[in-house]
Amino acid sequence: MYFKSLTLQNFRNYDSLVADFHPNVNIVTGENAQGKTNLIEALYFMSLGKSFRTFRDSELIGFQKDFCRLKSVFVKDGDEQTLDFTISGEAKEARLNGVKLTKNSDLLEQVYTVIFSPEDLKIVKDEPEKRRRFIDRELCMMDPIYYRALSRYKKALLQRNNLLRENRPDKGLVSVWNEALANEGAKIIRRRASFIERLNTVSSGLHDSITQGKEKLKLTYESDCERADDQEALFFEILERNYEHDLFRRTTTKGPHRDDIGIEIDGTDARRYGSQGQQRTAALSLKLAEINLIREETGEDAVLLLDDVLSELDPNRQAFLLKTLSSVQLFITAAERSASLLEKIPAYRLFIIENGTIREMFDVE
Ligand SMILES: Nc1ncnc2c1ncn2[C@@H]1O[C@H](COP(=O)(O)OP(=O)(O)O)[C@@H](O)[C@H]1O
Ligand SMILES: [Mg+2]
16 A cells, blocks of 8 residues: 555644655655654554554644644555544544544554654664564554454553552452453463564564574564463463562553563574664564565555654665565655665655645756
C-alpha cells in the first residue's frame, strides 16, 4: 500500500496542509522545528489511530484550536481508499471511506507504517520498555486479537496494582485480577513468542547481508512463561506465588509487561556489550525485518517513515536500505538536502516544509 495524499487541518503546526505524494520516494526537507516530524506523525497516525509521540490525542490539536482533522487517501490492491480522523477535545472519530468506525480496532489492518527515527537506532541499547513497545506496535497493527488482549491486560494490571497499593487488599480480589492477567497474558506471550521467532529468522538474514556475513545476530524472547506448555496456568501460579512480594513492592513484578527481547551478536549480549556500530546495524536489521514480516503476514508493503535517520547511517547502510526497499513507499525527512543521496534515487518528489506550510520543489539542480 502507499499514500496518495494527505490533508491536515489544525494538526500541530499545520493550519492546513494538502499534499500529493510519490508512490515510491518522498523527501521532506526543512529546518528544525518547521513541521517535518509532525507530518510523519500524521502519516503514522493513520495506521494505529495513535501518535508515536504522545498518548494524548488532544496534544495533536493546533494551539488555540479546538479540533483537528487528518485525512489520507491510500492505495491498496489498486483501490483508492480514504481514512479520516477528527479529534475534538478528548473525542476522536475515524471514518473509512466515509463510514464511521465504531471501535478503535476497526481501523487496524488498513494502513501499515513502520517508523524509523534516531530514537529507534537506540533500540538495542535502550531499556526493555522500548523493545516491548516495538513488539507491541507491530503486533497491534497486524493482529486485532493482540490489540484487544493487550488493552485488556493493561486495564487488569492497573486494577491489580491499585489493589496492591491499598493498606489491606482483599486477596480474593487480587486473585480475580490474576485470572484476568493470566488469561490475556497468555495470548500476549504466545503471539510475542511466534513474532520474535520469525523476526529472528528475517533479521538475522538481513544482518548477515548488511555485514557481509561478518556478524551473526540472534534474537530471543525473554519471558517468565514463554517455554511453558500452559502459559496461562504458569503465569497464574507465578502471580499467586508472588503476592507477598508484589504487596511489598506495591506493584506487579512479573508478567509480559516486564518481558524483553534478547539480542546477541556473535553470542554476546549486544544490549550491554555491543559497539555503537553493531547496535545500529542490529537496529536497522530489525526495522527492515519489520517490513518483511508485515508483508509476509498481510501481503502488503508497509510505508516506511524515515524521520531524520538516513543521514545518521553511513553510505553503505544507506545504499543497502534503498536497494532493499525499492518497492516500498518511503518518506525521508532531513534538515538538509543531500546531493549524494538524491543521486541514488531514480525518482522522487521533494518537499520543503517551512513553519507549517509545505511546498514542492520541482527544479532540482
Ligand atoms: N499542538 C501543536 N500546535 C501547534 N504547534 C505545535 C503543536 N505541537 C507542536 N507544535 C510545533 O511544531 C514544531 C515542531 O515540529 P516538528 O515537526 O517536530 O519539527 P521538525 O521539522 O524539526 O521535525 C514546533 O515549533 C512546535 O512548537
Ligand atoms: Mg523532527
